Amino acid sequence: MTENFYARWTTVYDRFARVPFVCSWRAAAADALELARGDTVVEMGCGTGANVPELRERVGSAGRVVGLDITAEMLRRAGEHADRTGPGVHYLRADASRPPISAADAVLATFVAGVFPDPAAAVDAWCDCVRPGGRVALLNFQRPESALTTLLNLAFEGFVRLSAPGSRLSGRSHADAFEQRVAAARRRLTERTVDRRYETFAGGYLGLVSGRVV
Numbered sequence: 001m002t003e004n005f006y007a008r009w010t011t012v013y014d015r016f017a018r019v020p021f022v023c024s025w026r027a028a029a030a031d032a033l034e035l036a037r038g039d040t041v042v043e044m045g046c047g048t049g050a051n052v053p054e055l056r057e058r059v060g061s062a063g064r065v066v067g068l069d070i071t072a073e074m075l076r077r078a079g080e081h082a083d084r085t086g087p088g089v090h091y092l093r094a095d096a097s098r099p100p101i102s103a104a105d106a107v108l109a110t111f112v113a114g115v116f117p118d119p120a121a122a123v124d125a126w127c128d129c130v131r132p133g134g135r136v137a138l139l140n141f142q143r144p145e146s147a148l149t150t151l152l153n154l155a156f157e158g159f160v161r162l163s164a165p166g167s168r169l170s171g172r173s174h175a176d177a178f179e180q181r182v183a184a185a186r187r188r189l190t191e192r193t194v195d196r197r198y199e200t201f202a203g204g205y206l207g208l209v210s211g212r213v214v
């Protein structure tokens with residue numbers, strides 16, 4: 001079901017994945033990993049590889065970027081972009097809740113943590129992939145506490161219904177179900193890491209949480 005959903009939306013995702021303001025969020029997420037030249041960084045649910053240019057720039061030609069995704073069509077599209085392929089970039093079709101990875105220097109997951117039925121278990125698996133001292137970063141949409149919220153939060157509900165397949169399983173507000181999954185992922189990251197950082201973007205509608213695995 002998840003793969004069919006994302007395969008249908010590949011072209012739309014790909015079109016919006018690197019518009020300028022989204023790229024600035026991607027750069028902030030890559031910065032949160034504190035990558036060094038020669039590092040191996042793994043992206044869970046990499047989609048069409050939109051974070052790869054930022055990651056590759058930071059690990060350099062001696063480093064490796066591994067993009068893992070369950071949707072073959074997303075990975076096929078990633079392979080069509082010259083700036084998201086080349087030496088040191090590898091794509092892998094796999095389930096990010098059971099990633100076949102060990103001893104990576106860092107893990108990134110952007111706009112993904114909210115799709116897993118058990119997000120805490122997924123974050124555990126991601127932390128287990130990283131060597132002690134490496135960082136994990138999660139970037140996700142969220143509803144801010146304050147603001148002119150009623151209208152915008154209605155729009156958020158519609159956005160989540162369209163963009164996250166797992167939300168459809170819930171009879172409650174889709175946005176509530178989505179937020180609960182993101183919150184569960186963040187709680188587990190908090191339990192598994194030290195030296196945590198939290199930043200928000202887009203008027204609070206986007207949150208970046210990162211930490212160092214112990």
Ligand SMILES: C[S@@+](CC[C@H](N)C(=O)[O-])C[C@H]1O[C@@H](n2cnc3c(N)ncnc32)[C@H](O)[C@@H]1O
Binds near residue numbers: 002095
């Ligand atoms: C909203 S897109 C985000 C793509 C990318 N991270 C980005 O920032 O553009 C979510 C991606 O997660 C992938 N995905 C969903 N469930 C997955 C799973 N269990 N394992 C691996 N990838 C998964 C989908 O195929 C899709 O490419």
